[in-house]
Amino acid sequence: MNKIAQPFLRPNGARSEQTIFALASGAGRAALAVMRLSGPGTAALLARLAGRLPPPRRASLRRLLAPDTGEELDRALVLWFPAPASYTGEDCAELHLHGGHAVVEALAEALAALGARPAEPGEFTRRAFLNGRMDLLEAEAVADLIEAETSAQRRQALAQLEGRLGDLYRGWAEQLRTLLAHAEAAIDFPDVGVPEPDDAPAIAALRRALAAHLADARRGERLREGLxxxxxxxxxVGKSSLINALAGREIAIVSPIPGTTRDALEARIVLGGVPITLVDTAGLRDSADPIEAEGVRRARARLAAADLVLSVTDASFPAPFAVRSPAPVLALANKTDLAPPPGPELAVSVLTGAGLSELRARLAALARDLTGGAGPPPLTRARHRAALIEAEAALAAALAAPAPELRAEDLRVALCALGRITGTVGVEDILDTIFSSFCIGK
Ligand SMILES: Nc1nc2c(ncn2[C@@H]2O[C@H](COP(=O)(O)OP(=O)(O)OP(=O)(O)O)[C@@H](O)[C@H]2O)c(=O)[nH]1
Ligand SMILES: [Mg+2]
Incomplete structure (x- = not known):
């Protein structure tokens, strides 16, 4: 049983020798600036700057003095978080300074002179992970929460930070550990007549759960990255006019000459709490003009990668037309000021504004369907997807395995793949990639 539990030990004992500091608040002039410290030298640094250690986790107003000259640098709120009950699990402190550039500079100089060094991007959260204060999914959620631009993104990041996605994966890992234990028992005691439970249905059920989660994969990624x-x-037909109306500004040139738009133009909007990139494309037709033909080629490429297509036609000039895209297509008739809409599809007049608010509501509802919805939390990153694909393939192999040894090996591969998502196994090589995308001070 030991060999199963072994790789799932938390990477403990990773406490770092160096004390780091960084501005945790934004750069630029502001009322306050928060300087954050973490590491074994924190208590000594605080004592040098603020005179004596304040009581733990209580805001104390202190004069901060330059260590060499004794000159007053700022009067600040000082917070002291002794290990292990801190964000990083190490001794930590926060200095709530006045937000002026000179104050921040002076403090950074003083801290460096006392032997601390500036933190690298994501280093506080990396230490939190290494000290077992959070798993990798929670660390990634911290980054997502900082980046969140819309309410729906914030909710998704918070759910992940609360561990809902981690709970799902840990639950699967728990089931896998039981299945692996059975498979290993069948290897270790082949002839003592240990009754071998038929685990095939349980493995198949787990595989179905993974497959369903994967089929839903784009939901969370779309919300993170936008639709x-x-x-x-x-x-x-008025595609560019429509983009300008939805974006509320003149993104694209509008003209009565067919073939006006050539490049694919983008506008960022938010609908239903979902960040959306609207793409205006060249009108789709065969053209002898090489520039327009290139525009049409680009339009087709964008259609192939779309999450949703808005297929626009002219109500006053009905012509059979069908866009080809793997994404869901919403049909829309424009110019209803000139003629009644030909079919049951959505109808607008960009010119008069008729139908535009219904269109916005419809797009917002679709955006929410494509990204959120009830049910289990969606996976949010390509990194998780890759590991889940590996786990699912290993479960398929386990089902087909002709001997208990082979089945156990496949189950072990699946378990490791799941462990990599939360960071319980073999993640040293990817930590740099994950944490370098963080901002400094987090
Ligand atoms: N009457 C009327 N005219 C419209 C409406 N929407 C757009 N137009 C006009 O239709 C013409 C074409 O509009 P665009 O937005 O450039 O059309 P497009 O689909 O982007 O055209 P291409 O870029 O050439 O493919 C312009 O003269 C617009 O003013 C509408 O709702 N009613
Ligand atoms: Mg256009």
């Missing part, structure tokens, strides 16, 4: 809605249709 791409491509506006396509024949020339001159």
């Amino acid at each position: 791409t809605i491509v506006v396509a249709g024949p020339p001159n």
Whole structure:
């Protein structure tokens, strides 16, 4: 049993020797600036700067003095978080300074003179992970929360930070450990007549759960990265006019000449709490003009990668038209001021504004469907997806395995793949990639 539990030990004892500091608040002039410290030298640094250690976790107003000259640098709120009950699990402190550039500079100089060094991006959170204060999913959620631009992104990041996604994966890992124990018992005691439970249905059920989660994979990733809605249709139907109306500014040139738009133009908007990139494309038609033909080629490429397509036609000039895209297509008739809409699809007049608010509501609902919804939390990163694909393949192999030894090996591969997501196994090589995308001070 030991060999199963072994790789899942938390990477403890990773307490770092160096004391780091960074500005945790934004750069630039502000009322306050928060300087954060972490590491074994924190208590000594605080004592040198503020005279004596304040009581733990209580804000204390202190004069901060330059260690060499004794000159007053600032009057600040000082917070002291002794290990292990701190963000990083190490001794930590926060100095709530006045936000002026000179104050921040002076403190950074004083801290460096006392032997601390500036933190690297994500280093506080990396230490928190290494000290077992959070798993990798929670660390990634911290980064997502900082980056969150919309309410839906904030909710997703918070759910992940609370460990809901981690709970799902840990639950699966727990089931796998039981299945692996059974498989190993069958290897270790082949003839003592240990009754071998038939685990095939349980493995198959687990595999189905992983497959369903993977099928849903784009939901969480889309919300993190934003949704791409491509506006396509024949020339001159009003695609560019529509993009300008939805974005509320003049993104694209509008003209009565068919074939005006050539490059794919982008506008960022937020609908239903979901960040959306609207893409205006060249009108789809065969053209002898090489520039327009290139525009049409680009339009088709964007259609192939869309999350949702808005297929626009001209109500006053109905012509059979169908866009080709793997994404869901929403049909929309424009120019209803000139003629009644030909079919049951959504209808607008960009010119008069009729139908635009219904269109916005419809797009917001679709955006929410494509990203959120009830049910289990969605996976949020390509990194998780890759590991889950590996786990699912290993479960498929386990089901087909002809001998208990082989089945055990496949189950072990699946378990390791799941462990890599939360960071319980073999992640040293990817830590740099993960934490370098953080901002400094987090
Ligand atoms: N009457 C009327 N005219 C419109 C409406 N929407 C757009 N137009 C006009 O239709 C013409 C074409 O509009 P665009 O937005 O450039 O059309 P497009 O689909 O982007 O055209 P291409 O870029 O050439 O493919 C312009 O003269 C617009 O003013 C509408 O709702 N009603
Ligand atoms: Mg256009």
